[in-house]
Amino acid sequence: xxxxxxxxxxxxxxxxxxxxxxxxxxxxxxxxxxxxxxxxxxxxxxxxxxxxxxxxxxxxxxxxxxxxxxxxxxxxxxxxxxxxxxxxxxxxxxxxxxxxxxxxxxxxxxxxxxxxxxxxxxxxxxxxxxxxxxxxxxxxxxxxxxxxxxxxxxxxxxxxxxxxxxxxxxxxxxxxxxxxxxxxxxxxxxxxxxxxxxxxxxxxxxxxxxxxxxxxxxxxxxxxxxxxxxxxxxxxxxxxxxxxxxxxxxxxxxxxxxxxxxxxxxxxxxxxxxxxxxxxxxxxxxxxxxxxxxxxxxxxxxxxxxxxxxxxxxxxxxxxxxxxxxxxxxxxxxxxxxxxxxxxxxxxxxxxxxxxxxxxxxxxxxxxxxxxxxxxxxxxxxxxxxxxxxxxxxxxxxxxxxxxxxxxxxxxxxxxxxxxxxxxxxxxxxxxxxxxxxxxxxxxxxxxxxxxxxxxxxxxxxxxxxxxxxxxxxxxxxx
Numbered sequence: 001x002x003x004x005x006x007x008x009x010x011x012x013x014x015x016x017x018x019x020x021x022x023x024x025x026x027x028x029x030x031x032x033x034x035x036x037x038x039x040x041x042x043x044x045x046x047x048x049x050x051x052x053x054x055x056x057x058x059x060x061x062x063x064x065x066x067x068x069x070x071x072x073x074x075x076x077x078x079x080x081x082x083x084x085x086x087x088x089x090x091x092x093x094x095x096x097x098x099x100x101x102x103x104x105x106x107x108x109x110x111x112x113x114x115x116x117x118x119x120x121x122x123x124x125x126x127x128x129x130x131x132x133x134x135x136x137x138x139x140x141x142x143x144x145x146x147x148x149x150x151x152x153x154x155x156x157x158x159x160x161x162x163x164x165x166x167x168x169x170x171x172x173x174x175x176x177x178x179x180x181x182x183x184x185x186x187x188x189x190x191x192x193x194x195x196x197x198x199x200x201x202x203x204x205x206x207x208x209x210x211x212x213x214x215x216x217x218x219x220x221x222x223x224x225x226x227x228x229x230x231x232x233x234x235x236x237x238x239x240x241x242x243x244x245x246x247x248x249x250x251x252x253x254x255x256x257x258x259x260x261x262x263x264x265x266x267x268x269x270x271x272x273x274x275x276x277x278x279x280x281x282x283x284x285x286x287x288x289x290x291x292x293x294x295x296x297x298x299x300x301x302x303x304x305x306x307x308x309x310x311x312x313x314x315x316x317x318x319x320x321x322x323x324x325x326x327x328x329x330x331x332x333x334x335x336x337x338x339x340x341x342x343x344x345x346x347x348x349x350x351x352x353x354x355x356x357x358x359x360x361x362x363x364x365x366x367x368x369x370x371x372x373x374x375x376x377x378x379x380x381x382x383x384x385x386x387x388x389x390x391x392x393x394x395x396x397x398x399x400x401x402x403x404x405x406x407x408x409x410x411x412x413x414x415x416x417x418x419x420x421x422x423x424x425x426x427x428x429x430x431x432x433x434x435x436x437x438x439x440x441x442x443x444x445x446x447x448x449x450x451x452x453x454x455x456x457x458x459x460x461x462x463x464x465x466x467x468x469x470x471x472x473x474x475x476x477x478x479x
């Protein structure tokens with residue numbers, strides 16, 4: 001069981017990391033060539049698109065993954081219903097996306113980008129449902145194929161147009177082509193490898209799905225606000241240049257959080273089954289997952305925060321120095337958010353999605369309130385602080401809900417060793433703050449890993465599980 005989860009996570013994470021590294025190169029060069037203002041304009045449009053993609057899904061992706069995993073015989077019917085309902089909703093979402101952009105009143109060029117991306121919503125919704133269906137079937141490698149295709153085309157077309165002197169409109173065209181190609185591939189793979197959609201609305205199933213909409217739509221709205229509202233509010237209150245600084249740092253954090261998302265998506269269909277079959281086994285998996293996610297993201301947060309200056313200057317150049325204080329603060333979002341997806345999917349798989357709604361509401365409300373107070377004072381850095389505060393509140397509500405309703409989670413015995421190892425990492429980075437970025441980061445990672453190993457904060461048995469998952473010789477039940 002654990003081997004399969006880790007293998008799915010490795011598949012998804014490795015492909016995402018490869019794809020995102022190329023994507024990161026694209027965004028870095030975009031910021032260098034076009035400047036913070038145009039980078040902020042594109043980031044605003046993409047943030048708005050991301051929000052309305054999520055909202056127009058009505059939050060039902062989790063329902064499709066959960067229910068299709070629990071009842072594979074009904075997967076084709078679920079897939080067909082979600083596609084028809086989701087595409088109709090995406091048409092309405094496209095109109096709302098344009099209306100929202102017009103209300104914020106960005107630059108005319110920014111508004112034109114929003115209008116182009118809004119036309120894509122009905123088609124990209126197909127990619128969303130296809131990913132959910134592949135996740136239910138535990139076919140994570142095919143989701144990775146879609147990610148690689150989208151980012152590969154974006155890199156080839158986008159960089160080609162950018163380096164030959166074309167501007168923002170050409171980059172937007174590259175985005176359109178890459179998203180369309182990814183949608184077609186993901187739908188083909190979901191149809192062939194997971195379930196063929198049944199294109200027929202049934203009153204019973206349609207009624208069941210629509211009854212889920214109010215709760216899951218609310219979750220989607222608040223989750224979308226949590227992720228997208230800061231870029232929108234920075235643009236509204238401080239303009240596209242400040243939004244560019246925020247987005248430059250936020251891109252780096254989003255790459256870091258790929259592993260948490262990949263792991264939680266690999267765990268979700270398993271959790272949906274174990275919620276009915278073997279809750280004791282899931283409790284063991286959950287405790288182990290949370291412990292290692294916290295271990296990973298504490299190290300990441302320290303590295304990004306204490307090395308923010310050389311990282312930003314190396315990647316984006318002196319023209320994006322305004323992103324340094326943003327990254328210094330935003331890096332700490334990785335620790336609380338690193339455990340949120342696992343906790344959220346745990347609640348949903350056990351049919352406690354109402355608590356997940358309250359967690360999303362609390363996190364989104366904290367971000368919005370923090371933005372209103374902090375952005376006028378500290379500009380993009382204020383938005384970063386609001387995101388960190390929102391992530392802390394979000395994680396606290398999710399964690400408290402899981403503890404009170406499902407599993408009594410307590411600190412692992414290796415928690416003291418983890419804290420001491422993190423302190424050694426921080427000390428190493430401070431002492432080497434004047435050294436090169438490669439030396440500082442390399443030495444810090446080495447000290448952190450050695451301290452974790454020598455203090456036995458890392459279980460040798462868990463490393464053996466990871467090795468067997470990456471290079472499986474045979475299938476066995478490890479727990």
